Amino acid sequence: MVDYVSTVNPDFSLIAPELVLLIAASIIMVFIPWRKMATFAPAIALLGVVVAFAYAIGQWGHQSSGFAGMVTCDNFGVIFKWIFLTATGLSILLIGQYMKSRGIDRPEYFVLLTISALGMMAMANTTDLVVMFIGLEVMSVPLYVMAAFNRRSLESNEAGIKYFLMGAFATAFLLMGIAFIYGAAGTTNLRQVVTDFNYIAAGRGMYLYAGVALIMIGFGFKVGAVPFHSWIPDVYHGAPTPVTAFFSVAPKAAAVAVLLRIFLYGFADITMVSHSFWVLAVLTMTVGNVLALRQNNVKRMLAYSSIAHAGYILVALTVGTDAAISAAIFYVIAYTFFNLGAFAIVALLETRMGAESEFEELAGLSKSAPYLALLLAVFMFALSGFPPTVGFFGKFYIFRAAIESNFVSLAVIGVLNSFVSVYYYLRVVKTCYFDEAEKPQKAVFVPATVGLALVVTTVATLGFGLFPQQLLQFTKQAIFAFL
């Protein structure tokens, strides 16, 4: 079954975007000693992302695999490449003056960022569990460093260590799971597992199921599903805000991509998978939303909200139909835009002296920075799922898939959760618009790059909300290739 010909003649076009990112990262790395690199690094990284994106666009519609079946290039993987690259690009833009204001504007950051994106792309574009694992590590190790990037801040260090320990713990589960599956199936390639599924399940079903459960736990950590979520608030809160922005979208999207690929392609025939996801989805939505109600820090609130949003995506995983996969991808895209937008504003406001993103700091924002307040309100309405934002359409599409497959109770739990979330998102709007500032707030300087990031995220949030047709078509075509 292994395609030896392609091993001899590796098809580099399959991994062209990854290679571009690698080259960009290498260039920055080589020139780090050059002092001016701090100013050029973001530009080089951004250029790398844009070129990689161009290559990734070219990959749409082709379905092939190479490197002895280790790399799979299908629409599903490609659309996730777009998501990772968009998230990375926007994360570079939204940094603005943040790193400088904290004295941590070092070029290494961009090396870490691009390498991490490279790892995500590797994760999403393979059917081999070992490659997924390597991709995961390539993604995660830079993330640990990024979390602790503000090395003079205790909280940032705590975030880094916590993330690292939890990440290592999760990895252990994952690796054990892969080992079990290898033991049961004699292969780590999902394609092989799918082909021989009945034979494997009949013979060594116990090992297979144990492996599947362990993998689910491992990625449960990564995606932040309850009860594996406890690291998220501290890490999100402690890490520098642009890093948190990146954390909350890109690695999460990568974990979702892998979950979709493993459980809806690889082990779609195991009924227990859907039941487990049902429980995870309900727990994740509910715990995330309820705990977010009590937060007094915007970053922490957004951390819990990101848990809740993972819960909505898990609803799609529970449902598991083609419509649900398409809905999950749509939701990830939507969430990427509005969540990054929200974080971009939080990061901007933190460039003011002594700002810690407590709720009180937002008071009177509608007066001191009316446009930022308006955009923040738009993102909050998107997060809580109000029309005509894409946040509404994303939720609508997920619940549509759920009801289509008769998961009515799950959909009801979902909308009730979405109801709970309205309260804390509107609290942000309330503080910005209804509360008066205790002391006059300083004006906020908006660098051009951050402005660009905000324009892109806002246009996407409202544009895809009003005209989702095009994006829907893409997500519908983003199905797994059965090569």
Added chain:
Amino acid sequence: MDWLTPLIFAPIVGSIIIALVPSKQTETIKGVSLIVSIITFILSLFVYAQFDKLGSGMQLSVNVPWVTSLGIHYHLGIDGISLLLIVLTTILTILCVLSSWRSVTHGVKGYFISMMLLTGGMLGVFCALDLFLFYIFWEVMLIPMYFLIGIWGGPKRVYAAIKFVLFTMFGSLLMLVAILYLYFQYHTYAGEYTFDILKLMQLPLPITPQHWLFAAFALAFAIKVPLWPLHTWLPDAHVQAPTAGSVILAGVLLKMGTYGFIRIAMPMFPDATMTFMPYISVLAIIAIIYGALVSMVQKDIKSLVAFSSVSHMGFVMLGLFALNQEAMQGAVIQMINHGISTGALFLLVGMIYERRHTRMIAEFGGLAKVMPVFSAFFMIVMLSSIGLPFTNGFVGEFLILLGTFKANMVYGIFAASGVILAACYMLWMYQRVVFGKVTNPENEKLKDINWRERIILIPLVVLIFFIGIYPSPLFERTEPAVRQVIAHIEKTRQAKMDLQRVDDNTLALREEDANTAPTADNGGEE
């Protein structure tokens, strides 16, 4: 030609234009808002003129695919019921813009932007014939209303704003699930994905899902009406909202609830409507009496008017669920009447509030001497709210009671007592505020209402008498629409009963020769 799209989008485009005006130029902003609202009103008059009063079904329809892969259409169309509500909305919008001329002092730009967006959303709700589109407009309106209450409201505005959004959101999210369920049921039935209200109305549903779906829709609409015991957000929102916010809230937003019943919940789920009829009628009667009794003990004029809304909307609900031509048509007319009378009451309360910065009944007394013109307007409006003959209130309430007596004598008797209570609380309030001696020295120097305020009130008073004396233009337009709703409910129920009979027969036949033909029995499910 498509008249409805310009109607809906005129205020929305207007809000964009307002957004482009620098926020310091408050007079320009007000001027633009007034022009936009007048343009919207003129457009609504065009719609009124284009509307064929003899025609049945939906008129002026527009149907353009929007999200084709999900079967979502931009489908607009109106019948007589929506027509009247549209005109009411555009009239009240102009009056609200005028009434906010002096009373809004801070954040003028945001205020008028919210106002215009709100108008666009409301017009959208009344025109939408696609459930998805309906839902979008329904939800979109929450946002400007949230800001209107929260930024320009009274001392407890934040609490009131959040309560308003949370109550409405709770109902509408469950409605979303119901909409989706309906959508897939229709797909199984007809093999087509659609949110088209007119198509979904043709879907025969078994009784149990109908109950659940009706409950979900009814919850969303009943919160908006508001039906007792879901009314608790209303007094807070009304009392805290700025005058124009209260006018729009009472005048139009509450109508969206009753409109939802008559447009969606009742025709789509006829069996469930019959099942729930007694319960909703009883709740409506409780609302009538409870609202009136609570109004009686209010110390604040604005909360008195707010609770009187609960009572009046109870009448509308009772009329709708009497399910006969008289009562339903009365209910539709009463929706318009309540918009006019209560809107005018809120405007009047706003006018004295601007002068005295209090709304406590005890602070006033003897206003007839210092503000004769105001008192005269106040009296006319108050009498129309009570339902005096020759005012609009009489026409609606009379028809509702007539129809209710026809349907159920007991309901009729209880509801009629509400009319008496209404006279009690209104007249007593009027007496304490307007008659007697000027006891409070602060009231001695009050200025009577100026030309701007008179211009605001005159159209409403004209409408009060016009509808009261010559209501036939309204009846002519609502009659076919109401007839159609009732006919649809009857027809669907009849068809269902026939089907049931056939099913019973086949079942009986099958039982007779159960051994010879053991076929799967899904008859009841389809």
